[in-house]
Amino acid sequence: MNLTLFAMGSQGDVQPYLALGAGLQRAGHHVRVAVPENFVPLAAAAGLEAVALQGNVQALMDQPELRALLARGNMLAINRYTSAAARAAAPVWAQQGLQAAQGADLLVTGLGGLAHSVGEKLGLPVLEAPVVPLTPTRDFPAVLLPAGMSRLGGWANALSHRLVRHMMTQQGRPAVVRQTLGLPRRAPRTRRWPTPPTLYGVSPLVVPRPRDWPAHVHLTGYWFLPEAAWTPPTGLDAFLAAGPPPVSIGFGSMGLRDPAATTALVLGALAQTGQRAVLLSGWGGLASGELPSHVYAAPPLPHSWLFARVSAVVHHGGAGTTAAGLRAGVPSVLTPFFGDQPFWAGRVRALGVGPAPIPQRRLTPDLLAGALRQTQEGALRERAAALGQRLRAEDGVAEAVRHIEAYGRALGHR
Template sequence: MKLTIFALGSQGDVQPYLALGAGLQRAGHTVRVALPENFQAQATAVGLDTLPMHGNVQALMDQPELRALLARGDMLAINRYTSAAARAAAPLWAEQGLQAAQGADLLVTGLGTLAHSVGEKLGVPVLEAPVVPLTPTRDFPAVLLPPGTPWLGPWANRLTHRLVRQMMTRQGSPALTRRILGLPRTPRRSGHFLAAPTLYGISPSVLPRPSDWPQRVQLTGYWFLPEGAWAPPPGLEAFVQAGPPPVSIGFGSMGLRDPHQTTQLVLEALDCSQQRAVLLSGWGGLGDQTLPDHVFAAPPLPHSWLFPRVAAAVHHGGAGTTAASLRAGVPTLVAPFFGDQPFWGQRVQALGAGPAPLPQRTLSAAGLAAALRELAGNPGFTARAAQLGQQIRHEDGVGEATRQIEAYGTELGRG
């Protein structure tokens, strides 16, 4: 088959689709990935054909106004800000989306409506493959609700999923994109294609599949890139081996309102808990100052290399980073900003692989120090994390997703 994967967003939104695309390509399919222009080099490095989409997500996340919104965890304001950026980019995205999908037998997409509009325009079926659970269920509320939303009960839980799905469909530029593509305002409900499966790149060891999901909604396991040769930056391996295993601390693609202040908070917490640490600079600039000898500042690097070498991982709770720390079998502390991050922090706690999440908007040196001491002093976290890691490493998420995509292609007569 010829497939186009739409992978739009930050690092954690893109990397799983590079893994899925590489797996589909190894299985003999022709794959193109439409992705933000700042990730083109990563996709090319794993041998994928790319179509770079207008915009640099890292530059957007670095805007002071968005950094402030992220620090507050204000989901509605974040949506308004990013939706305005999406509307500005809509004309180019519509044109580039059409170009990316030309000749495809099937479109595969995570979050967003662009692929659906393009697929409708070209008459190409679309398969949803998110890494965040969006299908309505009675088991838990919608994962994109504001942090701290109370348990609402089975009926209300299911309703929140529909409300959030409507919000996601309306945000950004779907109406504008459809107008640009010459489509009617409301998507056509056509029986031309068989109902596509929904495939989640999530481990069933981390999120048990809800029993009220339709049969064609499946958890395949996480989508990881194969581990390749990689050389750590000078001094990192020596630092890791020079004493007790350090803690990894980093907040990924999240922009920090004040990197210097956040670094000072982390250093104070490390002093109080008497632990060594590797600080991952990420997109927020953590570790932007002179550091003591027991702390090492590292640039962005493969989690698959670092996490198995540390005592615990502290991060923002992005779906991809959570998958990586649990796969490594290390105790995990999530300090969420917004979106699905609080949900993954709650899952880590419920699974017994780490303590309760510490929201970024209330993060303090004393609170982080207490959590670090709890991570180090609770052998139950270590044992449970190791057990989970073993289960996840035995899963073949990319292989399972590939098989299900191939089966759908056969149903369509396009396999």
């Protein structure tokens, strides 16, 4: 088959689709990915043909206005800000998405409605494959809403999923895309193809499959790229060998409102616990300035390599980073900012592989030090190691490829 995968967002959002695309390509299919322009080199490194979608997510996250909104954790205000950026880019995305889908037999997409509009324009089926659970269920509220909503009960949980799906679809500005593509304002309700499976790049060991999901919805397991040869930066190997395993601390794609203050906070917590640490600079600029000898400042590097060499990981709770931390089999301390991050923080706590999460806006040296001490508890470490072993035995990419190939056969493709 010829497939085009649409992936938007930060690196943690995009990388699973590169893993899925690489798996499909290994299975003999031709794969093209449509990704934000700053991730085209990452796609090329995975051996995939890429079409750039206008926009640099890192540059957007670095805007002072958005940094301030992230610090407050106001999801509605964040959504308004990012929706304005999406509205401006939507006409160009429509044309670039059309280009990316040329010659495809099937479109595979995560969040957003771009692929659906492009598929309608070209007469192509679309298979949804997000990395966060979006199918309505009574078991838990939508992942982009406050976790406290679960106290309202099953009916509110199911309704919240529908509201969030509508919000996420609208964020991609489908009306602007449809107008650019010359489509009617509303998509037709008739279905031309068999019902596609909905695939979630999430492990059922982390999110148990809800009993009220339809049969065509599947949790395949996480989508990880194969391990590749990688050389650590100068001094990192020596630092790791110079003492007990350090903790890894970093906040990924989150723009920090005051990187120097956050670095000082982290150093204050480490001073209390006496632990060594690797600080990942991320997009927020953590670890700026002079650091003590028991702390190593690292540029972006593969989580799969680092997390296997540390005693615990502290991070923002993005879906990709959470998956990497759990797979490494070490305790996780989550400090969520917004979006789906509180959901993953709640799952880590419920699984007993990390202490209670600390929302970023409430993070203090004392709270972080307390959480770091908890990561050294024997029972917690044993649970984290056992879960990591089971996750490493999964092959989510192969499971997803199996479902996609089965649907391709139903469509008449080999």
